[in-house]
Amino acid sequence: MPEKLHALHEAFQQAVDYRAHIQDRDCAPQKTYHEMREIFAEPLPETGMDDAEIIRSLVRDGDQGLMQMAHPRFFGWVLGASHPAGVAADWLASAWGQNTGAHTPSPTTAAIEETAAGWILEILDLPRRSSVGFVTGASVGNLVGLAAARGKTLREHGWDPDADGLIGAPELHVFIGDDAHTSVFSALQHLGLGPRRAIRIDADRQGRMDPRHLRREVDARSGPKIIIGQAGQINTGAFDPFDDLVEIARDSGAWLHVDAAFGLWARANPDLKPMTTGLDGADSWATDGHKWLQTPFDTGYAIVRHPEDHLRAMTTMASYLPVTVETDRMPSQLVPELSRRARGLPTWAILKALGRQGVSEMVGRHCAVARHIAERLSAGPDLRIMNEVVLNQVTVSFGSAESDAETRQSLTEAVIDAAVATGQLFVGGGRWQGEWVMRLSVISHNVSIADADITADAILAAWETIRAA
Ligand SMILES: Cc1ncc(COP(=O)(O)O)c(C=O)c1O
Structure with missing residues (x-):
């Protein structure tokens, strides 16, 4: 094999390894953007280096700044999970x-x-x-x-x-x-x-x-x-x-x-x-x-x-x-x-990998998972599901309705941070109807009802700890 192609093999092995073990990783990045900027801030190379070594160094240096967007319990923004057939x-x-x-x-x-x-x-x-x-x-x-x-x-x-x-x-x-x-x-x-x-x-x-x-x-x-x-x-x-x-x-x-x-x-x-x-x-x-x-x-x-x-x-x-x-x-x-x-x-x-039935099943399952998470969360104290869950989106505000909006915002932000810190899931925040909310978007292709339970348990436990503090 011509030497130049070693980089393709290296990338293939690294990619397969990443996807095979994605569920063992914390969902959120372990390093911040500013930390990663430090790592990658280097002078323009004067001479070239080995292609495969470039890929190895990319993985070595970049690994900790990856968000696990293809993880089944990634619920941030509205992002799909890069199906292997498509990749x-x-x-x-x-x-x-x-x-x-x-x-x-x-x-x-x-x-x-x-x-x-x-x-x-x-x-x-x-x-x-x-x-x-x-x-x-x-x-x-x-x-x-x-x-x-x-x-x-x-x-x-x-x-x-x-x-x-x-x-x-x-x-x-x-x-x-x-x-x-x-x-x-x-x-x-x-x-x-x-x-x-x-x-x-x-x-x-x-x-x-x-x-x-x-x-x-x-x-x-x-x-x-x-x-x-x-x-x-x-x-x-x-x-x-x-x-x-x-x-x-x-x-x-x-x-x-x-x-x-x-x-x-x-x-x-x-x-x-x-x-x-x-x-x-x-x-x-x-x-x-x-x-x-x-x-x-x-x-x-x-x-x-x-x-x-x-x-x-x-x-x-x-x-x-x-x-x-x-x-x-x-x-x-x-x-x-x-x-x-x-x-x-x-x-x-x-479309070949899933077929018409596979796409239908996936979309239906995501909406069922969203309903399940909303049902589980709504049983918790002092929180409100802020939308009618008609599709795959769930928004939640933490704090009693009698408290002021600022208090609810800081509580909601604290629950988001604590839930993400468990490493088991990723959720984000946003403003909806004047309220700061936790946003869950269920759209990762292999998410299941079991994942919905892990998610609801982690969020409710985080909320319990914050309420008790
Ligand atoms: C309703 C809606 N429209 C448009 C967009 C923009 O899509 P993209 O980021 O893929 O360009 C988004 C992204 O989340 C969306 O939710």
Whole structure:
């Protein structure tokens, strides 16, 4: 074997060893960012070193600063757990070194991505003629969907922003729920639509948009309009009332885009799917692979019902690039970047590894685990579950309702720290409904009801100790 390939073997062995023993590790990193910065702050090497030794030193020096995000009891943010089939396919995507911007230079990876795109539409039961761009995550998925929306709605009012920009364009009204995710506001910023100009629509205690308020605001304005809905609120998992949103969009000629970073996957489970009714009537959707499908980072999907608007918003043309034949899917024409890795491979591999039934079972199990944790915790004293657990998200505030918010915040933070310090799990915090809460997001592919019990026991024991102090 040529010496240069030793690094691949070393990385393979180190990766397998890490994943085989992940459950024996503390979930949280053992060293802080600042400590790791000290370790890695070294001068630019003047001469090269042995490839395999680089990988060994990476593991040796970096190990203590790893968060065990693929651990079954990792409940931080909303992050999937990098399924081994997807990781393995991702390795090959890198080892093969295939630039999947165009289809002719990399027929295998472009063809696989096309198949995976079709499977995504099928498993999520979205209109089968929609176009699917493989992006880095839901943030860019939102950007792409909203770029298509911007083009279509302005062209209908005599202006082509994709050619002429926004200076002098008719005013475009954007309507968005009060509890929308920050990434949607970033997309508005990047697209020159100004997050501050967006018309905020009241939301209820679960973060769902009020359709009556939306209707009033939409009816009060003329001109091009975009409505941004949400499937899976980041703290509650709740869904906007999509039947109403679709009707309002249809009546007003608005484009309906949905940020569905994780909630869209409820459609893969027949018991949960009814919560998403109407969602398939939208014009575009952004969702993640690296959340509920468990692909390694970074994989997301920008899905647009109207492929011509999608292509028009994203297409880069240059004389040296292959010309698109109408029926052929050109990967780069559906995303902002040109050169990119074969992002479709992990999606394809995981859908093969789990199948339709496996994805359905996993999503259903995660929601059952979330309900179980919430039920177990709610039996504890002086704490409140702050959301209706409709999906996989649980938020908890510690401290009696009679105490002030500051006291509850410090108690909640103390419980989070104590629970994480056990090493058995990872949970984070966040603000919801004006309250500082512990957030648990159940989305790690191999989490079980037994893990739910370990988690609830650890959190309740931490709370007991803090109450007694
Ligand atoms: C509802 C929602 N939308 C968008 C995003 C952004 O997704 P990503 O970080 O994959 O770009 C998230 C991330 O947690 C989310 O929960």
